[in-house]
Amino acid sequence: MKAARIETMNRYIFILMALVAAIGGVALIGCGGDNSEDDTAALVVDTDSPLLLAEPSENGEASGPPATKAAVENAACFVCHANYVEEKLAAGHAAINVGCTKCHGQSHPHRNDENHTTPPDRMFAIEAVVPLCQECHKSAKIDPQEIETVRREQPGKPASEPVVCTDCHGKHRLPNRAVRWDKTTGKLIPADKKID
Ligand code: HEC
Numbered sequence: 001m002k003a004a005r006i007e008t009m010n011r012y013i014f015i016l017m018a019l020v021a022a023i024g025g026v027a028l029i030g031c032g033g034d035n036s037e038d039d040t041a042a043l044v045v046d047t048d049s050p051l052l053l054a055e056p057s058e059n060g061e062a063s064g065p066p067a068t069k070a071a072v073e074n075a076a077c078f079v080c081h082a083n084y085v086e087e088k089l090a091a092g093h094a095a096i097n098v099g100c101t102k103c104h105g106q107s108h109p110h111r112n113d114e115n116h117t118t119p120p121d122r123m124f125a126i127e128a129v130v131p132l133c134q135e136c137h138k139s140a141k142i143d144p145q146e147i148e149t150v151r152r153e154q155p156g157k158p159a160s161e162p163v164v165c166t167d168c169h170g171k172h173r174l175p176n177r178a179v180r181w182d183k184t185t186g187k188l189i190p191a192d193k194k195i196d
């Protein structure tokens with residue numbers, strides 16, 4: 001009688017252990033399945049792709065300025081001009097659908113030239129800046145007080161250069177240049193030639 005009871009107990013323990021093993025096995029297989037699924041479903045994000053910059057985030061919330069048509073098109077310029085992605089004059093206007101090309105032209109020969117010797121369609125010598133801004137901001141002008149402010153705050157600015165809108169709005173000028181053109185004629189300026 002006693003021996004029989006021990007035997008049934010042993011059988012219970014055996015069944016219990018088998019169950020535990022089975023559940024464990026299923027869990028392992030399950031995990032294995034999940035893992036391999038994760039590997040294949042993993043989203044590979046190419047963070048080098050400039051086009052991603054202009055796209056809205058997954059949840060539809062804008063992570064930065066809204067993706068206007070102009071903001072998306074600006075990506076073609078960011079391939080080489082990545083330093084303008086967050087620049088205020090460009091980004092502010094892109095957000096209200098005024099892209100690089102609205103001011104600088106489509107510039108296809110420029111952007112397709114791997115030698116970087118072809119200028120963009122439209123450049124602005126310092127005297128041409130205010131008239132460009134006034135094409136859209138018709139009543140905007142520079143008042144004497146603003147001239148005074150810029151002269152005081154930017155002592156490095158040559159006296160021969162007029163005070164213009166871009167002295168205050170944005171950081172749109174390049175601190176260093178590899179290639180230069182005469183902004184009025186579009187002629188390439190040889191690298192060894194010193195300009196003011
Ligand atoms: C093709 C038209 C166009 C041109 C050219 C243009 N703008 Fe604008 N700009 C706009 C529009 C449209 C807005 C949004 C409405 C508004 O604020 O007037 C705007 C907004 C702005 C704003 C306020 C929004 C912000 O980003 O803070 C500033 C500052 C500005 N422009 C400065 C300039 C300057 C400086 C120039 C010249 C370099 C210029 N704009 C040339 C169309 C233009």
Ligand code: HEC
Nearest residue numbers: 130133134137140141142146147149150164165167168169
């Ligand atoms: C001395 C610096 C200075 C100069 C020069 C200047 N601005 Fe501004 N501008 C400001 C400041 C400061 C504001 C107010 C803060 C802001 O919106 O950035 C402003 C605001 C603006 C705004 C948006 C506010 C509005 O009135 O709707 C526009 C557009 C603008 N400026 C265009 C121009 C244009 C075009 C020129 C050139 C003709 C120009 N600014 C020259 C400093 C300047």
Ligand code: HEC
Nearest residue numbers: 074077081084090093098099100103124129166172173174
């Ligand atoms: C609202 C008009 C406007 C928009 C939009 C705009 N630009 Fe400009 N850009 C100008 C003006 C005006 C100048 C000359 C600024 C100056 O000399 O102060 C200029 C100058 C430049 C320069 C030469 C700077 C230098 O130091 O010689 C580069 C490069 C440039 N822009 C690139 C871009 C790119 C790239 C975009 C788009 C991401 C863009 N711009 C959008 C008006 C614009």
Ligand code: HEC
Nearest residue numbers: 076077079080100101104106107111116120123177178179
């Ligand atoms: C293949 C590369 C490339 C692409 C794409 C490109 N650029 Fe440029 N861009 C350059 C180089 C190089 C310079 C010279 C600036 C320097 O030396 O850093 C330049 C200079 C400029 C300048 C300054 C002109 C001046 O005033 O002296 C403007 C404006 C400009 N690009 C606009 C654009 C716009 C707008 C687009 C998009 C439609 C664009 N670029 C796309 C390479 C490129």
